[in-house]
Amino acid sequence: MGSFIPGSMRAVVFKGPFEVEVVTRATRHIREPTDAILKVSSTALCGSDLHYYRGHQKSTPGFVCGHETVGHVVALGDSVQNFQIGDHVVVPFSTACGDCFYCKQGESSRCSKGVLFGCITPAFAVDGGQAEYVRVLHAASSLVKAPPGIPEDMLVLMADVFPTGYFAASRFLKDLPKTQQEDTIAVVLGCGPVGICAIASAIYLTGGQAKVFAVDSIPERLEAAKKLGAIPVNLSDNPVEKIKEAWSGRGADVVMEIVSHADALELAFDLVRPFGKISSVGVHNEQISFPGFALYSRNVTMVFGRCPVRSIFDETAAVLEKLKVKLGFLCQKKMSLEEAPEAFKLFEKQKSNQDKNRNEAKNNPAAAAVVVSGSASASPAAPPAPLVVAAAAAAAAAVAG
Structure with missing residues (x-):
């Protein structure tokens, strides 16, 4: 069951080290009764995306990037009974079957059937959320309804950054x-x-x-x-x-x-x-x-x-709701999906500047060596913020700064 889904979509695809491209791909459809298809409203860049982008983590080219996603349900497999078409949902960065030993222990990040979105190799991952549509496996136990107390522009934090x-x-x-x-x-x-x-x-x-x-x-x-x-x-x-x-x-x-x-x-x-x-x-x-x-x-x-993330989602969402005013600066700017290659370059440049700071610190005998995690601003001295990509083709642009 579902609503109209076009035959093609725009998606950010990894082509090789330091190269991503926005291409037209066949839209993902239901393959298994446990699947769901989402129309993506926002997604984000994370420091871990740079592992494959820089070539540090061997990855097979051709996958759709992105593991932090928010969207609306547009299609559901027959066995998914706890969601409806139109539901506003958050997609944690790894799937969870809900039935294995680890899921039942509250250790969903080590689900026996779990895969990651948008990274590494096809054996361990599926196409990610930096696209107009995304297929979610084990949807009944992977998806989470968007908490009403968290603003729309901060929901993407709940896929990875804040729970982590x-x-x-x-x-x-x-x-x-x-x-x-x-x-x-x-x-x-x-x-x-x-x-x-x-x-x-x-x-x-x-x-x-x-x-x-x-x-x-x-x-x-x-x-x-x-x-x-x-x-x-x-x-x-x-x-x-x-x-x-x-x-x-x-x-x-x-x-x-x-x-x-x-x-x-x-x-x-x-x-x-x-x-x-x-x-x-x-x-x-x-x-x-x-x-x-x-x-x-x-x-x-x-x-x-x-x-x-899936196991502690409700707990962390309750905390973010209380901290949303203090942390609102984390999602202030956006970029459109079509600008994703520029966003990757900008994000990588910022991280490179931080690596330079790390090397300078290692050469300073008075300083301990450490690398700080990434910001998505063009300025090397910007406050921290994840980069948010609006997935709708006509969306207003945004990068966090």
Whole structure:
């Protein structure tokens, strides 16, 4: 069942390293009774899109990009009973069958039948949402109805960015006793979109009582973190020394590593206190090594991995609804679907500038090395924001800045 769907659509297709193209493709249709087809209203660029765009993550050309999508249901497979044509929905970045061991455990990001949207190879992914239409597998348990309390222009954050930031903070701060909140020292490494969401979540989860430090190399990002209530620390100011000095050399109770580089993890390890905790949510593509005895002697707990967006969606949506005024700046500008190649170039340029900052920091003996996560603005010193692509062909253009 469904409404009219045209035979062709416009879509952003990965052609090879540093090349995407907007092409005309056959519109996706229902293949399985568990499918749904959406007419996409907005989608976004994420730092992880640059893994394949730059060629760092081997990927087969030809797939439709994008894993952060919002849209309306236009067709449903016969077995999908909990949605209707016209429903306004958010698509988490990975599918979930709802029936396997992991889905039932609330660990949907490791669903036995799950696939990712718009990345890697056909064996692990399906076409993404940077198109006028997208096919969603296991729709009954993958899709989520758009929360009415979150503004339309912020809904795309719920597909990945906000839940991932919240996940980074919640793993060790969610159940922290109130009696410990005031004495807790938390550090967020990287003040890009996910980092900003982690900062806001950490402050929210501790009732504003914890001391939350934000580490970055871009002053405007540090200012954004400061406005949320974090204590800004510039990368060039030796964050290990500065943060430990502020609290009698104790070190951090919790460090959230957002930036997906081994040197950022090393910085996290240098910052955390004995029996402290490190929460890493980025996609690491390089070898990571720590001295075994150092891990043993410090009693540090480290957790990694992909956010189970579908499993924690309702919980995170309730938090974003409370933080929507503070985080509204994350989705301020847009670009049309036809401008996607320009958007990728602009986004990659910003990340390249951050890599340059990282290399300069590594050459500065007074600075710890870390790469901050991405912003979509043309300015290298812009506040953090994801890039939002309006999928309707005639939509007003937008890039977050």
